[in-house]
Amino acid sequence: MLTILFDGVAYGMLLFVLACGLSVTLGLMNFVNLAHGSFAMAGGYFTVVLVNRMGVPFLACLPLAFLFSAALGALFERTLYVHVYRKSHLDQVLFTVGLIFISVAGLDYLMGSSQQFVNIPEMLQGQINVLGVGVGRYRLMIIAICGLLTVLLQLMLTKTRFGSRLRAAVDDQRVARGLGINVGAVFGLTFAFGSGLAGLGGALGAEILGLDPVFPLKYLIYFLIVVTVGGTSSITGPFVASILLGIGDVAGKYYLPTLSAFVIYCIMIVMLLWRPQGLFARPR
């Protein structure tokens, strides 16, 4: 029971790191970036190549994966995404679905369609006993890293100058512009940062979620649920939503193995009926 809870929390934390960038871009520019998972996948594959082919230590790869995806995100943001911000949601959907397909087919071409595995160092394998509960070391590390990141993110949003600029831009873009905040730059930085987090999530999650070229399509529904259920006005919302989703999914797989795939959809439907505007949405 506690093990399931623990695994669920680890899974949920991972989902949060993967999806929180998406919720910020959505809240900031009202931009539907369905291709968010592609940046996560890029981070995952980057790690696979570094660890398995070049022998870079796994832990050193994590920040590199972050930087790689962040750079990729910044590049795409400046060259392609900027042209699509002002277009309709339909255009944004078409554009980002197109990007997903390109990334899926591209990675299939470069790396093959089979699932990739990262060589995890031995010290992260196996289980340890904490208060009589068997706990996977790797999942413990995920919780530690993701928990730390969440606290850092929250501090960054609430305490730093950049954070207050970001929140101002999310709340009211026009007024923020009027106060001299360079919303475009804030957005570019945030986009890159969010993509970087996704890349880090992809690197961490390769072991748990599995990594193959259809990754962005397979987990798209999870990202969408996290963002719609959690709302886009804070990071607390998506965080709670991810943890709930993670625990629900893991518990569903354990207790109702035949129906496990339906559990997350049921969560989604119940949430929608109960709070159509998201868990923590503020009335506008």
Add this chain to the structure above:
Amino acid sequence: MTDPALSLTDAVTAFLARRARWSPLEIAFWLVAASTIWLFPAKHLILTEICIWALFALSLDLILGYAGVISLGHAAFFGLGAYAAGLMGKHGLIAEPLLALVASGIIAAVIGFVTSFLVLRGSDLTRLMVTFGVALILREIANKYSDITGGADGLQGVEIGPVFGRFRFDLFGHTGYVYSLAVLFVLFVVARRIVQSPFGLSLQAIRGNPLRSSAVGIAVNWRLVAIYTLSAGYAGVAGALLAQTQAFASLEMFSIERSADVLLILIIGGTGYLYGGLIGALIYRFLQDYLSELTARYWQFWIGLILVAIVLIGRDRIGRWLAPAQKLAETISQWRPGRARPAAIEKAEP
């Protein structure tokens, strides 16, 4: 001198009636389509596919082009219709294919009706998630109950009886093509009638501004429910057509790739005038033929590239390139035997 309000009503009625009339270009379009039955007998298999894609895109046009609902999982209803028709054929529930087709469409419409209440809640993003989720759920159901649906292997052993008890589905797809084209034409005429009715006009008003349309007394939610249900039924019929002509149904019919393909088809052809899906299907199928010859396995890559390119270039800009052709089409459409530009339009327009 008549009452001005009355004459305005007359003018509007006359204008709408004129808009609803079949233009020579449309008649020519369908005559050409019908002539392919005799002109290209060797291409009937591929033409059948085009018909089915066209019908599927038409169903998406009803919600996207007329009501402005973005769906990322329209394949849900396509797959549902396909499995319904396939199962009916396999177990001989309804021997007459046409009846089975109608039944499959109704089944898809019922599911469309039920899910429409979820879809209509919330923003565009919620709609994306729900439509996508519905497709995933249906796919998962088809996958789980593999003793009925055949699971990942697809539904095999489907046997479709002869249409009207006389015309068997042959190996070269002649019957299949005439059948599909006839279904497409009938459903197209129905859709055309619907979008030009006051109901269809109110949908366009909703797409333009939901708040304002509810202020002038349009029941926004119920109209959206109605068109979503209809669209789901159309998609179901399209799927059923595919299952009947190919005697097969598979999980792939629920996939997001199929939902994205149909979006692409509609975007290529243009939304909101019903012919978009038909023209788009034609272009798409030949494009697919050409590109798969280059790289069969990475077809998806090209779809992605085309989508990205269309958005970056801009749909309105592409529309402007085609403006001369549109103008020509309009000139032909407005041409009537024995009469120049009708006077009532000028009266109605200012």
